[in-house]
Amino acid sequence: MSRICMIGTGYVGLVTGACLADFGHQVMCVDSNPERVEGLNRLSVPFFEPGLDDLVAKNALERRLTFTSDLPEAVRKSSAIFIAVGTPQSKSGATDLSAVREVARQIAPHLTGYKVIVQKSTVPPGTSRIVSEIIRKNLKRGSKAKFDIVSNPEFLREGSAVDTFMHADRIVIGAESARALKVVSELYRPLYLIETPMVRTNIETAELIKYSANAFLATKISFINEMARLCEAIGPQVDVNVVAKAIGLDRRIGPKFLHAGPGYGGSCLPKDTASLLYFSKERGVKMPVARGTVEVNDTQKDFVLEKILRAVGSPRGKTVAILGLAFKPNTDDIRESLGLDFARALMKRGIKVRAYDPVAMPASQAVMPKIVYCPDAYQATKGADALAVVTEWNQFRQLDLGRIKRLMRRPAIVDCRNIYDPSTVREIGFRYQGVGRGEA
Ligand code: UDX
Secondary structure, eight states, rough: OOEEEEOOSHHHHHHHHHHHHHHHHHEEESSSSSHHHHHHHOOOOOOOOHHHHHHHHHHHHSSSSEEOHHHHHHHHHHHHHEEOOOOOOOSSOOOOHHHHHHHHHHHHGOSSSSSEEEEOOOOOOOHHHHHHHHHHHSSTTTTEEEEEEEEEOOOOOSSSSSHHHHHOOOEEEOOHHHHHHHHHHHTTHHHHHHTTOOEEHHHHHHHHHHHHHHHHHHHHHHHHHHHHHHHHHHOOOOOOHHHHHHHHTTTTOOOOOOSSSOOOOOOSSHHHHHHHHHHHHHOOOOOOOHHHHHHHHHHHHHHHHHHHHHOOSTTTTTTEEEEEESSTTTTOOOOTTTHHHHHHHHHTOEEEEEEESSSOEEEEEHHHHEEEEEHHHHHTTTSSEEEEEOOOOOOHHTTTTHHHHHHSSSSSEETTOSOOOOHHHHHHHHHEEEESSOOO
């Protein structure tokens, strides 16, 4: 059993903290926001993530998982201190490291004996070394404390984060001392029992692995979205879903992340690809593949928006129903949400927007109160001139489209995620547009 201090109870910190507690470690989660800490102490998880409520409750009740604002005490009591604070994108595209730097300054004076600082936040290569320097400069005068810094990137997927932690494809540990490597490796021991591969490397390589992984995933998505555009130009005979399926059967390519759609959103891929472009440019390296990936993603949004506008025709007095506001299913995260982007663009043109999302409506309401939020998918389609299915929640796959047709003013569907069978939808009487599947 190790004693762990997890600084930051955002998405990454809370999921990692709860999962490590479930492995039997003693985890103290620290957050500077006292309301958040108070809520967590009442076992109220501040965001929606399947399985996380139960995991937090179980480990908190068994006293392996605690929440506090007292950073000095949590640091003193721990052998491993995780930094899991936000690294948002600044306007220039650079990663804003102020929270990471601030935490480093706060940790330093409370270090005693030997401790390992684990960098979990996604940071450009070289940052962990800078963090190490900040800590060194801020140690108490005459301090005999010793520490090592380790980069241990996360690969959690929102909506299935607990599962991606418990069944990780790999653990990456960037460490430069055998002692630090041992401390961090031990934390993940239950995963080695199920033969999870571990990549041991140096700090900068570990930092870069995270960006490479996300850039590659983003590249797959932009690649298939580009193919989708080509499919449409070739004609209605060609369906990008079939192309993706066939190329995905080649084991060198693989079937995942080849779903055409409105482009990637969320808190990671857009930010990390922008950051990669920024820090590669700083180093004088041109990255045309990564640049192209970002460019395709930026324009894919407009490509799909055009479909919705085409379905609506003249915007005057028109209404669009949007199903799905979360950036992906099984989350209430609306960062870089395509549903909200589309709503904004439509409302700017005077089009009324009715919307439904199983969990992301409260968050959406806070930023876009003018959308008409509806209690279910059917209510959202009432009187609409077009229906845009933007997030592929499972419940949208099984909708009674006959009923929806009767509810809508004009039967037009823009299937932004290609979840319906075009001919079935057309037979019901809809004008159907998918992404890369020909036009009606
Ligand atoms: C991603 C990475 O997958 C994860 O490893 C990393 O730690 C954080 O970033 P996440 O942002 O939670 O995870 O979601 P992900 O499932 O990767 O989806 C990102 C975006 O890409 C979503 O908008 C999704 O709709 C889109 N996407 C994904 C596609 O458009 N097509 C696909 O085939 C896959």
